[in-house]
Amino acid sequence: MPHRTGTTSLRSLKVLVPFLLVCLAETTLFNLPFWESLFFPATQTVSVTTGTGISVQDGRYTIIGTADAVLRLQLPESSGMTIRNVLLDMAQPSESGHFTAGHTFTVIPSIKDEGHSTSAANTNAAHVSEGLVSTHYIRLHTAGKVKSLSLSFSDDEGASFALSSVRINARPPFHWTWSRFLCVLAAVYLVYVFWPTRSMYQWRLNLRENRQKTVLAVFLVVQALVLVLTTQLILPSHVFASTYLTAHGAFINDDNQYNHLADAILAGHAYLDLPVPDWLTTMTNPYDPPSRAAMTAKTGEPTYWDYAFFDGKYYSYFGVLPALLTFVPFKLMTRHDLRTDAAVALFAVAFLLASAFFLRRIFARYARNVSFGVYLASCLGFVTGCGVLVQTFLPKIYSLPILSALTFTLCGLALWLGARKRHGRMSKSSLMLGAFCIALTLGCRPQFVLTALFAFPIFAQEICERLFFSRRGLTNTLCAVLPFLLCGAAAMAYNHVRFGSFFDFGAQYNLTGFDMVRSERSLARLPWALWLYLFQPLNVTAVYPFLKQVDSASMYHGFLIMEPTYGGLFAFAPMALFVVCIPRFHCQLRRLLPLAALMAGYAFVVLTVDMRIGGVSSRYLSDFSWTILAVACVVVAVVLQEYEPGLEPNVAASSMRTVILYTFVILVLAGVAVSYWNLLSDGKFGELRTYNNTLYRLVESWFLPLA
Structure with missing residues (x-):
């Protein structure tokens, strides 16, 4: 004891x-x-003089010109002095009583010291935020004594700050x-909880155990809270508060498109009740962006951005199902609009739960002896690697069709994977509900309906046993097929009402940054898209925020639509690299191979379609990355089982299992770290630096010890 x-x-x-x-x-x-x-020399207060680009009035310094916007420090010793830092004692901004970084100034110190005696040398820029006192201290690394020191401000005209004093060698x-x-x-404890030495990697997955249910519940709650908080990082309330103009007033950005669609549904029609300029209906090609912009400049009447336009009316080409499930009921119950970011948060949590359900079922089918630890780490890597952070960080309408389609697809496949019961019987409810979930993707993001083909490898044994496509299996066949017929008929009817065609979902009528009706869709773009979507490495720099977007897309001589990109799937979800183990362990994975092959084919087809229609977008990774990650998770579980110690100790097998487990967990954690850190990257749609500068600069200030 x-x-x-x-x-x-x-x-x-x-x-x-x-x-x-x-x-x-x-x-x-x-x-x-x-x-x-x-260990600094004594602190001294120094006076400053300003260049012609800065004016001073009542202690407030205003930048009036980009040339010679300089503060020159009047050093007390002409022979030079030792300087370790400069403190710009700025006044704190006040905004409604809450913390704010205020304006951030880019300051470039120019130093003449013993190592630069004839002319001053510029150092790297420092970012000084009014509300972050720690940034007011600019660390300097000089070569001997400093003879002169000036601070240049490379900011827009009109920026101003209150400066009470300037000190050298100040003590932070x-x-x-x-x-x-x-x-x-939180980051350290994440590593601690998932580190391979934890006992949960010894538990065989059995969610009937209370300890496993408790740990899984805690994981899901914490992950759900993180996803919900991610939707609020860019402070989206102002995004949905009103419309705004872009491209010099040429286009109207209205991020409440699903609310307009809900209004249309409740009014009993498919078109949106939005004003259409008369000139738009008479244009030879209304899908030509420069022509629309020119007409707006001429008439003063802008057009809506990313709305479908057909036969003189605006439509929403995005799947209607998210509107039916959330926006319409909310409007009926409250008489108010549902904010899109709230709907994104809801579907992100639903996707999280669907992912846990799907992985549990796919492990039960293809890797029954998987440990709880591997299952939990797979959930973490799978959810993050599927691009859910991209969808939640910019919580606009674009995320809803993808998240809802992912949720329904994973639920449907999970139901199918568990449809076979004891004694070879098939669960009719699982068959029908699974088919219904996958069929519903026609109302979300139609390409996901191709996952219905996964039924053939999933039910391969049952098909051979004549439990489908036979008189004995007639009921099973109807349960699997009838939901697709019903949902397909509804989708076709909705398409016909909008665009006069049963098979036209309307994406090509989108009023966006290029002509989707006439755009060329050359397959010559495919190699570049494959590289960018899958293999593009991270662009790492030594300057905050340390990850930079990919600058040059390719050598493709044509119009390759490319949204801000920061790396491919294998960079942000390196656990996917385990798919390369399939040839080595093909015998152990033979039951998985048919499904894995079909998933690979699905990923290739969807990637190709996305490339040809929409180009390259990090959002589209969610369309197909989940198939690669699902296969990788099963491969890891099967490979670990191959090196499971038997009755007799095997040092080599045990060592190999340890290496594989550590590699898997490290890759999962690395992918999570990179995915979350990338939210800080500049150039993103809704970049944090623009939409939530306080948070962006606060994180930047954490790295001042490196300056």
Whole structure:
């Protein structure tokens, strides 16, 4: 008993190790500017003079010109002095009583020291935010004594700041940054919880056990909260508050398209009740963006952006089902519009639950002896790798069809995977509900309906046993086919009402940045799309936020539509690399191979269709990445089982299993880290620097000890 008590106490203490390490890092590493300032020369206040690009009035400095916008420090010693930093003591901005970074100024120190005695040398730019005191201290690394020092401001005209004093060799205060501490603590505990030494990697997956149900429930709740919070990072309330003009007033951005569709449905028609300029209906080619912009400049009447236009009316070409499931009921119950970001959060949580359900079923079919730890790590990697963060970070209408289609597809496949019961009987309800879920994707994102073909490898044995496509299997066949006929008929009728064709979903009528009706769809773009979607490595830099978007798309001499891209699937979800193990373990994976082959074919077809119609967009990764990740998860589980220790100890097998497990977990965690960090990247649609500058600059200030 004492031994057990001692072991329990030791395990309890181990839980505190990450906490103590983060406390140590916050105290030492992250407060390095304070500790090193203890050895600085004495602090001195210096006066400044301004260049012609800065005016001063009542202690407020205003940039009036980009040339010579300089503060020149009047150093007290003409022979030079030792300078370790400069403090710009700016006044704190006040905005409704809440914390704000205020305006962020780009400051470039220019130094003449013993290493640059004839002319001043510029250093890298520093970002000084009014509301972040830690950024007011600009660390300088000089070559000997400084003879002159000036600070250039490369900001737009009109920017101003209140400056009470300028000091050199100032001592930054010791500051415990709670936001940084909590974020680092969460990241460290994420690694701690999922590290391969945890006991959950020894538990055989059995969700009937209370401990497994509890851990899974905690994981799902935490992950759901994170996804919901992600939808609020760019402060989307202002996005949906009103319309706004883009492209110099040529186009109307209205991000409440599903609310307009809900109004149309409740009014009993398919077109949207939005004003259409008379000139748009008479244009020879209304889908030509420059021509529309020219007519707007001429008439003063802008057109809606990313709305379908057909036969003189606006339509929504996005799938109607999300509107029917959320926006219409909400409007009926509250008489108010549902904000799109709330709907995105709802479907993101639904996708999370569907992913856990799907992975549980696919493991039960193809890797029954998988451990709970591998299952939980697979859930983490699968959810993040499917691009859900891309969908939630910019919570607009574009995310809803994809998230809803993913949710219904995963639920449908999970139901099919578990449709076979004991004694070889088929669950009619699972067959019908699974088919119904997949068929509903016709009302979300139609290409997902191709996953219905997965029924053939899933039910291959049952088809051979004549449980389908026979007199004995007539009921099973009808359960699997009838939902597609019903949903297909509804989708075709809706298409015909809108566009006069049963098979036209209307995407080509979109009023967007290129002519989708006449755009060329050369397959010569395919190699570049494959590279960008799958293999493009990360563009890592040494400057915050450290990940940069891909600059040059390709050498393709044509019109390749390309939204901001930061890396391919294997860069953001490196766990997908485990699919390369299939040839080596094809015997152990023979039951999975037919489904894996069809999933690969589906991914290729959907990638090709997306490339030809919409070009390259990180959002479209969610259309097909889940198939590759699902196969990778099963491959990992099967390979680990291959090296499972038997009755007799096998050191080589045990070592190989350890290597594989560590590799898998590290790749999962690396993918999660890169995916979340990429939310800070510049150039994204809805980039954090523009929409939530306070958060963006707050995170940037965490790295000041590196300056």
